[in-house]
Amino acid sequence: MDKALQTMIDNMPEKTGKSLEQWKALLAKKSFSKHSEWVNFLKKEFGVTHGFANTIVQLFKTENDNTEDLVSNQYRGKENLLPIYNELISVVKAFGKDVKIEPKKGSVSIIRKRQFALIKPASKTRIDLGLKLKDKPITKRLENSGPFGTMCTHRVQISEVQEINKELKEWLKEAYTKAV
Numbered sequence: 001m002d003k004a005l006q007t008m009i010d011n012m013p014e015k016t017g018k019s020l021e022q023w024k025a026l027l028a029k030k031s032f033s034k035h036s037e038w039v040n041f042l043k044k045e046f047g048v049t050h051g052f053a054n055t056i057v058q059l060f061k062t063e064n065d066n067t068e069d070l071v072s073n074q075y076r077g078k079e080n081l082l083p084i085y086n087e088l089i090s091v092v093k094a095f096g097k098d099v100k101i102e103p104k105k106g107s108v109s110i111i112r113k114r115q116f117a118l119i120k121p122a123s124k125t126r127i128d129l130g131l132k133l134k135d136k137p138i139t140k141r142l143e144n145s146g147p148f149g150t151m152c153t154h155r156v157q158i159s160e161v162q163e164i165n166k167e168l169k170e171w172l173k174e175a176y177t178k179a180v
Contacts, residue, residue, distance in 0.1 A: 016046070027057070028060075035058075075121055084158050099112060126157050131152055131175045132153055133174060
């Protein structure tokens with residue numbers, strides 16, 4: 001945890017009237033669909049400043065997001081793609097203990113110090129793997145980032161586990177190496 005965040009957490013009881021754990025317990029009894037609804041609730045009902053409200057909600061949601069549920073929801077109806085997903089995760093985890101796997105609602109971010117890859121079930125038959133490989137030329141297989149926009153520089157479309165070959169693993173490793 002970075003120093004500024006720890007200081008904010010330490011100052012929370014004095015500045016907001018409750019500890020982080022007390023705020024989390026209070027939020028656990030509520031149900032909102034959007035981040036902003038949680039933040040606005042804390043601001044309006046308890047007079048918490050925006051900075052503290054945002055931090056409380058972010059820490060609460062991080063702790064309470066069930067990453068397995070996020071991944072299983074992404075692959076509901078696309079279970080045939082799970083072997084591809086699992087193989088990609090296995091490959092990136094082998095790079096080092098500094099690899100973080102962060103499932104989101106529609107994709108999974110792969111992070112070192114910065115995001116270097118993104119795994120997204122694009123259709124019922126294909127996973128799109130986004131890579132950050134600045135200055136790497138586009139090829140037939142290593143495509144333009146497409147729907148990933150600026151989150152990635154390239155995209156590889158994967159329909160079968162066998163497509164996670166030496167070439168693809170080298171691109172992943174290169175992206176990992178540059179994410180410092």
